[in-house]
Amino acid sequence: MTETALTWHRLPSRVLVLRILEVIKSFAIPIVLLFVLNNDWDSTFGIIIRVGILLFLLLDVVQKFFGWLNFRYALDEKTVYVIEGNWLKKEKSLPLYKIQSVHSNSPFLYRLLGVVELTFDTNANSDDASFKLAGVFPTEAKRLEEILEQVRHRKQNAQAVDDSEESDETPAQAAPVPTRLLYALSTREIVLASVTSLSVFAIFPVASTIISSIDDFINLDGAFNQVEDYVVHASIIVIGLLVIGVLMLSVVIGMIINFLKYGNFRLERRGERIRVEKGLLNRSAKEIPYEKIQAIRIKETFIRRWFHIVGVELVAAGTMDELKDESSTILPFVRRDRAMRVLREHFSQFTWSDDLHRLPRRALGIKLMRISWFGIILSGLVLYFFRDYAWWLLLLWAIIIGGRVLSFVTTKYVRTDRFIQLRTGAFNVRSFLTDKPRIEQIQVKQSLLQRRFGLCTVQFSTRGGILSIEVIDDIPKSEADAMLAWFSRYDEINENRSG
Amino acid sequence: MSETTSTPEEGVTPQRISGTLPIEARTVFRLSSSIFYIIGLLVTGALVAAAYWFDWPTWLQISFIVLLVIDVVYSLIDLIWFQKWKQERFTYDVQPLEIRIHHGIITTHDVLIPMTKVQYVHAAQGPILRKFGLQTITIGTAAGSHEIYAIEESFAKTLREQIAIYARIEEEDVV
DSSP: OOOOOOOOEEOOTHHHHHHHHHHHHHTHHHHIIIIIISOOOOSHHHHHHHHHHHHHHHHHHHHHHHHHHHOEEEEOSSEEEEEEOSSSOEEEEEEGGGEEEEEEEEOHHHHHHTOEEEEEEESOOSGGGOEEEEEEOHHHHHHHHHHHHHHHHHHHHHHTTTOOSHHHHSOOOSSOOOEEEEEEOOHHHHHHHHHTOTHHHHHHHHHHHHHHHHHHHSOOTTHHHHHHHHHHHSOHHHHHHHHHHHHHHHHHHHHHHHHHHHTTOEEEEETTEEEEEEOSSSEEEEEEEGGGEEEEEEEEOTTGGGGTEEEEEEEEOOOTHHHHSOTTEEEEEEEHHHHHHHHHHHOTTSOOOSOOEEOOHHHHHHHHHSOOHHHHHHHHHHHHHOGGGTTHHHHHHHHHHHHHHHHHHHOEEEEOSSEEEEEEESSSEEEEEEEGGGOOEEEEEEOHHHHHHTEEEEEEEOSSOGGGOEEEEEEEHHHHHHHHHHHSSOSTHHHHOOO | OOOOOOOOOTTOOOOOEEEEOOTHHHHHHHHHHHHHHHHHHHHHHHHHHHHHHTTOOHHHHHHHHHHHHHHHHHHHHIIIIIHHHHHHTOEEEEOSSEEEEEEOSSSEEEEEEEGGGOOEEEEEOOHHHHHTTEEEEEEEETTEEEEEEEEEHHHHHHHHHHHHHHHTOOSSOOO
């Protein structure tokens, strides 16, 4: 707009070092293979492939250098400008008021060099609508965030008239919004989560597969058979100790992974935005504006349910970025009552109900009657090829049928005048809550079998992309129709329905 | 804060456009699906021929023949009845505040989209549709899109414009 002299910034020069490190990292496997493990320059082919790899590496580094050289950004008080591109110069400008949230991400290499990656997100769904500063100093990041904060304030003040509900609680002030810590994950919680993770038990099949495949490959002269012999002949106590040892090992591994991923996890509230920070080596911070929250989902895994540990996710409208990582998880594994307290206090626009309706008894019938193609095909294969293991099928069918009964028991729903709350799943349970204005569409499906039983499947979608679609199976037709009528903007919907 | 049923603004008479697909849609459906069936029949036919030509094991020959028979029977049923039902059972209902689409033969679908959530309306026309002077309208929301297949061209235009007016899809950006 105003053609005042803009001060153009490049990313700091150490970002160049970072880029080169990244290139080397991405070439690490071929480099190790070709120059360390198997460094022979005798055959022509060997020379060609090695020179080729080096050339590629060089080319990539040169490209990264010019990429760094040609990337510049500037901002005045209304707009941010970006110039980038080696062959094709691209100039972008983005009005600051459109930027909804800033995510900072610092992978290990970034932290090593003391820079962060900033992603500026707008409301739009296209790729062009967000831009990245891949490597700026934290002070610069802070400066940019402060500028955005000011812009947001100006906008809020301008909009103060429109804001009806939310602004009553927190009147817009010119002063910087205080940050409130809503939740910090404790070490105890991470340990408990690692213990209750189902992956603890995955180590047995994994270990036995690895051992047997090693045994197949390298004939260890039955060294493992000896171990097996030993195990078979060993006393119960030794076996018990062995099992416990293996379990401990997997718990420790799980714990390390969880600590790296969720270490120092903090959930904060900054005015009308939610901020999630997490990770030990790769630290990331993500912001979600309140108005982007479409729904809340609570997840309980099979084992953690016994310990009343839940995970809470926000379904947020935004870029595709949000689909691939799970940083919309605001509470990864927290005791149910504490999670609910945070939700009640700070996400009060969504009200959770306690008494939900169960499915009618005939829903159990339909669930049991459905043909399990998976079970039938697996049974067929086992009965045909591995008849010796046929009795394992009993377990398979027990799990299939048990899962269906569980799904009947867990599936619950309630519709209040504003909210729809669903609880679905069999072994892992998930609860979903959203309100009427945020639902994009409702789709009622009825299969042939369901028609017999007078049941329906209802699908709710909000604008959070694929992840936001929530389906509830086998609820009575009358309830499904009531949901449609509830969602409809017209009252007389029921009369106009054609069967 | 519950949704208030706001009345449409001045001048615009609350108008309801509802209906089913025209009878020609049936032919369009049949034509376009027959392409797939012909390909399917060619492939399975080739498999059967190959099985006999190269003397493949008997169980393979038999299973290919069974496959061919299933293919033929299913194609016929689909062409004769399913495509007809697909046309008959598709209903749409466009009102100033919402769109309802009801479709499906074996599994029925009942979709309700509030007008405020509609983001775009497209019209598309493939070669077969063009031959019959029909168009398909796509109604898109942030959560996906829905189609009203094969309706008459000039009617499609009015319907599309009407939805755009109801949904207040405008070109200008919000400042």
